[in-house]
Amino acid sequence: MGTVISQLSWKIGGQQGEGVESTDRIFSTALNRLGYYLYGYRHFSSRIKGGHTNNKIRISTNPIRAISDDLDILVAFDQESIDLNAGELRPGGVVVADAKFSPTIPEGVQARLFAVPITAIAEELGTSLMKNMVASGASWGLLGLPMEVFNTAVEEEFGRKGPAIVEKNIEAVRRGAEFVLEQAGGPLDEFKLEDADGKQKLFMIGNEAMALGCVAAGCRLMAAYPITPASEIMEYLIKKLPKFGGTVVQTEDEIAAVTMAIGANYAGVRTMTASAGPGLSLMMEAIGLSGMTETPLVIVDTQRGGPSTGLPTKQEQSDINALIYGTHGEIPKLVVAPSTIEECFYDMIEGFNISEQYQIPVIIATDLQLSLGKQTSEALDYDKIVINRGKLLTGELPANEDNRLFKRYELTEDGISPRVIPGMKNGIHHVTGVEHDQEGRPSENALNREKMMDKRLGKISELRVTNAIKADAPNENPDLLIIAMGSTGGTIEEARIRLTADGIATNQIMVRQMHPFPSELLEPYLNAAKQVVVLENNATGQLSNLIKQNIGYHDKIRNLLKYDGTPFLPSEIHKACKELN
Numbered sequence: 001m002g003t004v005i006s007q008l009s010w011k012i013g014g015q016q017g018e019g020v021e022s023t024d025r026i027f028s029t030a031l032n033r034l035g036y037y038l039y040g041y042r043h044f045s046s047r048i049k050g051g052h053t054n055n056k057i058r059i060s061t062n063p064i065r066a067i068s069d070d071l072d073i074l075v076a077f078d079q080e081s082i083d084l085n086a087g088e089l090r091p092g093g094v095v096v097a098d099a100k101f102s103p104t105i106p107e108g109v110q111a112r113l114f115a116v117p118i119t120a121i122a123e124e125l126g127t128s129l130m131k132n133m134v135a136s137g138a139s140w141g142l143l144g145l146p147m148e149v150f151n152t153a154v155e156e157e158f159g160r161k162g163p164a165i166v167e168k169n170i171e172a173v174r175r176g177a178e179f180v181l182e183q184a185g186g187p188l189d190e191f192k193l194e195d196a197d198g199k200q201k202l203f204m205i206g207n208e209a210m211a212l213g214c215v216a217a218g219c220r221l222m223a224a225y226p227i228t229p230a231s232e233i234m235e236y237l238i239k240k241l242p243k244f245g246g247t248v249v250q251t252e253d254e255i256a257a258v259t260m261a262i263g264a265n266y267a268g269v270r271t272m273t274a275s276a277g278p279g280l281s282l283m284m285e286a287i288g289l290s291g292m293t294e295t296p297l298v299i300v301d302t303q304r305g306g307p308s309t310g311l312p313t314k315q316e317q318s319d320i321n322a323l324i325y326g327t328h329g330e331i332p333k334l335v336v337a338p339s340t341i342e343e344c345f346y347d348m349i350e351g352f353n354i355s356e357q358y359q360i361p362v363i364i365a366t367d368l369q370l371s372l373g374k375q376t377s378e379a380l381d382y383d384k385i386v387i388n389r390g391k392l393l394t395g396e397l398p399a400n401e402d403n404r405l406f407k408r409y410e411l412t413e414d415g416i417s418p419r420v421i422p423g424m425k426n427g428i429h430h431v432t433g434v435e436h437d438q439e440g441r442p443s444e445n446a447l448n449r450e451k452m453m454d455k456r457l458g459k460i461s462e463l464r465v466t467n468a469i470k471a472d473a474p475n476e477n478p479d480l481l482i483i484a485m486g487s488t489g490g491t492i493e494e495a496r497i498r499l500t501a502d503g504i505a506t507n508q509i510m511v512r513q514m515h516p517f518p519s520e521l522l523e524p525y526l527n528a529a530k531q532v533v534v535l536e537n538n539a540t541g542q543l544s545n546l547i548k549q550n551i552g553y554h555d556k557i558r559n560l561l562k563y564d565g566t567p568f569l570p571s572e573i574h575k576a577c578k579e580l581n
Contacts (some may be wrong), residue, residue, distance in 0.1 A: 004194045006061045009068040010139065013054035013085055014077030016045050019132030022157070023075070027136050028374065030153040031059055032203045034145065035196035038489075040374040041067045041567065046228065046312040052080055059351035061194045064489020065340065065375065069571040072191060073142065074111075075135050077118070079103060086111065092190060096138050096180060096308040098131070114138070114180050121175045127170055129319070133169045134176035137216050141177030144187025202377040204368040206344045206487075209377065210300055211236035213348025214272055216385050219298075220246030223260035225253050226310045229371045230274040230302040254279035258286040258299070265296045266431070268392070268421035270352055274300035277319050278309065287361050291331025294359040294409065294417065294456065298351050301363055302371040303486075305565050314565030315368045317486055318538035320546065323363055324515045330453070332460040333346045334362045335514040339470065339489040344370065349385055350465055356415060357390035358459055365514065367537065367569045370487035391418045397426040403438040405429045411451060415459030444541040460516055468513035469521050475505040479581055481529035483509045483522075485543055488535055488568055495573035504581050511543065517550045532556045533577055539563040 010027070014020045020068065021042075028038055039058045045051030058068045071088035074081070076097040083106060086095065091110040097103035099115040116138050122131040140150050151170050158166045181187065204212075211233045214222070220241060224234045238248045251257040257273045261541050264271035275283065290297040303319045305311025323335045334354055338347045342344040347364055355362040397420065398408060410417045417438075420427035430440030434454060437443045472493070473481075480499070482492050489510045496506045509525055511518075526532055526547075534544035534557055541559040548554050560576050562568055 004192045005246040008072040010073045011056040012075040013081030023132035024096045030150040035198040036377040039064045130172040135173035137173035137176030138180040141181045152232035200391040205374045207232035209344035213345040217349040217352040219270045222248045223257040229368045233274045243286040254282040260284040272298040277306045288327040290361040296355040297361040299363045301365045311565045320542035330358045337485045339510045353388040367486040407438040415455045470510040478505045478507040480506045481532045484535040494570035498574040519550045535560040542559045
């Protein structure tokens with residue numbers, strides 16, 4: 001019996017539309033039932049069917065927040081999947097492949113091949129569609145994990161189709177496991193996982209966490225147009241919002257979505273929209289309208305490869321400039337970038353509160369890996385949820401003097417004016433996208449213009465979200481300070497462990513509040529570090545430039561950029577930082 005291991009990496013590949021996604025879903029669900037920590041990454045094409053796709057899952061008995069450098073087990077539905085992914089296999093890794101295409105291992109790859117008649121077994125059971133269950137059973141069998149747990153996951157997946165379908169799929173799993181175990185002579189000792197704690201954990205993608213955060217925050221309307229990688233937010237809320245008296249409206253385009261969201265927020269309903277880079281571009285004029293009319297608005301931007309249609313299904317963090325500077329003119333806004341599944345949830349709630357408290361557009365910016373990468377989450381604390389609607393007036397308003405209109409844009413000490421819902425007695429006022437006076441009437445008066453601009457921009461000058469920067473800084477004067485945003489945090493943490501072993505002292509900061517930029521919070525860490533690396537998934541160093549513009553330290557800052565559409569690996573960060581030091 002070999003030594004048990006604390007983690008391994010599993011990947012399944014094939015043509016899009018032939019069951020790769022469902023295989024991954026059931027396999028990971030069963031692992032979650034056993035209490036393992038999981039972190040997944042999806043590689044998929046920007047089409048409905050066809051084109052290579054693969055799903056990679058890292059399995060561990062300890063919390064993890066990054067994909068692994070290498071691969072232990074590859075399940076392949078075609079030779080292309082082997083050719084494209086075998087290079088990740090560590091020496092002694094395993095390939096489970098469909099015997100139908102006579103699989104071969106590329107030269108130089110030290111891996112063991114198990115050719116299983118995956119399609120043939122499925123067809124014997126009635127349909128080739130069940131080949132994903134045969135492949136899953138083969139993988140599960142090699143790991144020596146309890147089959148009853150996997151069968152329960154199959155029942156949950158197919159239960160709505162009736163007991164006959166469930167039994168057929170369970171039989172497919174059993175046949176796949178039996179075949180490969182006969183070949184291997186039993187479960188593989190080198191892949192024997194330590195027992196997990198048995199506690200079922202939250203397991204979801206960032207989009208689901210944000211959608212759940214919307215519901216918890218009291219959002220009751222989403223207006224949106226489908227776009228990768230944001231669509232799952234809409235799909236989740238379509239199922240959940242009606243249970244709370246809310247609804248989702250699929251609009252004809254992103255311009256309609258954002259203007260509908262503005263209108264609904266003006267009417268007093270917490271409303272949001274979600275999109276990606278191309279949709280965000282279309283929303284820019286309307287975001288300006290939200291800022292000018294001081295109407296709350298919450299937008300989720302799930303960054304993906306650009307420009308134009310770009311790489312719709314690939315990782316990138318290149319919307320930073322657009323998020324901050326995209327609107328014409330100057331308006332107050334908040335841009336926040338969560339870096340974990342948990343932050344996706346809590347940031348949505350805080351985003352809705354701040355949007356109403358400060359009467360500004362709030363943009364929550366994720367990236368594709370955080371939006372779509374399925375991973376284990378810590379338990380969410382619902383006691384933390386607080387709803388704050390700011391200066392939204394309720395009840396009967398006093399009559400205005402001399403029958404004047406309500407001062408919707410009243411000049412106040414904090415720059416935030418009282419807000420009313422349409423129809424409230426004595427609350428009538430003008431609303432316009434042009435410059436206006438305190439009652440909303442159009443005005444081109446120079447003095448009024450200055451006062452209104454100062455009012456709008458001044459109200460966010462001291463705005464800081466919870467953990468505007470998230471620092472892990474154990475070293476007083478580190479050799480290296482690594483700064484990043486979004487999904488890269490966990491990958492950096494793993495690279496830092498290796499850098500520490502090399503004798504390089506590092507600190508890490510995730511910038512969560514992108515605008516207004518929290519310069520005073522970040523500067524002391526820059527000052528203390530001997531050298532600074534800013535890591536980001538874009539080609540021009542947009543976060544790095546933001547830091548230089550707001551703080552300086554040009555001489556210390558070095559860029560670590562990746563813009564090929566794939567996430568950073570721990571080994572890449574380790575190697576690059578070691579060379580820079």
